[in-house]
Amino acid sequence: MKTSILQQATEMWNGDREPTSIVEPTMTHAEEVADGVLMVPGFGHAFAIRHADGLALFDTGLALFADGLHKQVTEWDSGPVTHAVYSHGHVDHVGGLGRFDADAEAQGRPRPVVVAHENVLARFRRYAETQGYNTVINRRQFRSPDLVWPAEFRQPDITFAETHVIEVGGLRLELTHHRGETDDHVVGWLPEKRVLFPGDLFLGVAPNAGNPQKVQRYPVDWAVALRWMASLDAELMLGSHGIPVVGAGRVREALENTAHYLETLVDQTIACLNDGATLVETLHRVRVPDELTALHYLQPLYDEPEFVVRNVWRQFAGWYDGNPAHLKPAPDEELASEIAALSGGAQMLADRALELAHAGSHRLACHLAQLAGDAAPDDTAVHTARAEVYALRAVQERSTMSTGIFTWAEAESRGVIAGTDTMTELASTARPR
Template sequence: MVASTLGQTSPASPDEFAGREQLRASSAEFRKEVIEITDGVFAAVGYSASNVTLIQGEKGSIIVDTSANPVDAKAIVDAFGNRFVRPVLAIIYTHNHPDHSGGASVFAGSDNPEIYSHQTLLESGPEFGRGPRDGGDAFGTKLADHLFINAGTKLEYGRVTPHTREGFLPPTRTFRGESETIELAGVQMQLIHTPGESPENTAIWIAGKGVLVPGDDFLKSYPNLSPIRGLKLRPPEKWIASLDKMLALDATYMVQGHMRPILGRDEVRKALTDYRDGIKTVLDQTLAGIKQGKTPDELVQEVKLSPELSKSPYLQEYYGTVAWAVRGIYADYVGWFDGNATNLNPLPPGERARKMLEMAGGLDKVIARAREAIEAKEFQWAAEMIDHVLAVDPANMAAKEIKAQALTELGERQINANARNYYLTTAQYLLKRERQA
């Protein structure tokens, strides 16, 4: 059970916290290890927010993705040991995210390697985000140590080493279109444009070794199609098409950008198939519901994975969720309006809250009812009631404490790291009496 300034709720059953414990168990995916994938291919897992792949060539090394920063990159070079041989002849970026491209300068050293990417990487603008809380709170960068578990697809991001781009080096060779076949240090490989988690995502296919490096188009989690940190929908149709491209390769080994690699042809096929089907069924159900005139709130209650897919180890909701995907798809296809005419020009939040509080008998009664809701484990309802209080009296510490406990209780019941981190960080801000930037 969760302690708070208000006391404790009634005793909890173990099942209430099953999601949290499953998330905690998923941290085993990030244990530090250099894994030999097959002859001449190694993956450094757990040393940074993303994996680094080393491909040994005839007279040097090829690096795919470069970790989050120079500090992590140096640790990975050390971990590779004598498997890492200079010169580095090429660096390949699967995509532009800082956790994959921030350590390039360390791997490049003075070797002056070619740096490969899709042309879209150079054309992509910065992520827009949502004000000062655009990513750190979802990643738990300010969360107290005893509350932090992980960041969903990585052990941590920005808590130990700031996620700067100080080690980023711009691409020197890019390709356009669907794919390009290159030979580096005697290793032939195909660079395949696979937009999905990012527009520029590039999969690397080494046919002679049966190795696929898909970037972030595959993660051992339901995909984060609509990130809460304030990004556009990651187009599911393109993502599905990219997964179909990768399935057609019939890879034996898959070294994705996060978590431990998938080894064995049958398991790689299952992983990619489940991932594709998990996106497609949510897209199809959501679009069918939109055509029936259903609202986002209705669709979130109705759109589900099949029982088989919901049990897949590759679709647990550590990073993205089905509900967030539904909301993102709805907004992307038909915009913000949910079809309810009342919502065309709603009352301002403060005015609505004053009227609701008056109807409920006043601020003090609502606070008392929210306390009762906490005791009854109706944590979402408690938070929603208190939002009316804070809309008219934002400095009310009794209300802040109740909301902080409601969010803490909700956070402690999450399997999703982004949700957990955001709930618990918001609770911290409330108890500090002011929101931190």
């Protein structure tokens, strides 16, 4: 028997269901979660809103799931899609319009009017210019060896800077721009239904405000946006990831606690900066308060507080980390070779790395394993140890970011051992951890 999405939301809030990631695997079917509002779960959720002249979409999901989105929406309501909103330009929010565009062209009517923030245009250009880079980092982040980053996107028809209102068929959908996970983020608000669409500004897990491989995030602005959303007194919050939040009190609590989470990371990091601390010192000094770490919707299952600290540092202090040796560093291989020579060889470093890893000192073990691999890039014995160190590290991690990077590092060494490239090895070893 299927459990309704809203029932799952209640169970999650009451502590009867554990969060697993930004994608809730038990949400597998579309459901009308409010009068005239359909939720279509996916890696990025999409929402259809009924009005007198057809439907409006808020987010459209991945291109990979576009056919499923079209099927579920049209089975619910076969009316024309008149508008679609991109909460922001990430590919899991902008890929699902192809079938709806084709329907419009086949029936001789206008395609859906796509509305987005004006910075989406620059994002799409950047994605095309850095397609290779984005392919590599997203393969690594999601452990998906066959992923190819798109270079072409359905462009918006209307862009705006601060606010925009869609009024059609008796529907009023208010859109407001906020910087947070991205610089092109849009929040949707249905004032008559008191339904809030925060996009990725509320994920159901710790905010994605640090992502090590992506461009600048904006934790300060994000917290401001969260407190503004809390002031709306929404009765239902439908994020584009995770589980809905039901009830005005719970919505307000979730938004305000998430704001507090970001604010404390920002405040502590800036305090460290003002004290003259280095980046590494700062990373080890900043802590999330215990009362926040216990909340189910602030678990570090996708991003981590440590990475948010780095993004705050990058925003306020630039890239210099306070270690003068890092200002103009030697090549990694030269430094590693010198340390290996002083230590009795790369294998000595590798062996010590394994000892530390098995003793639970994973951070230090990774430093030594990396030095060993850099000093002996073709040594299979060294890379056997390096692979084991990173494998042990990966199973200790909870976040998508960390497990993706450490698993990739493991695969690099297994590729050296097998005489294959990283992608081949990643494809053969990629597995849930």
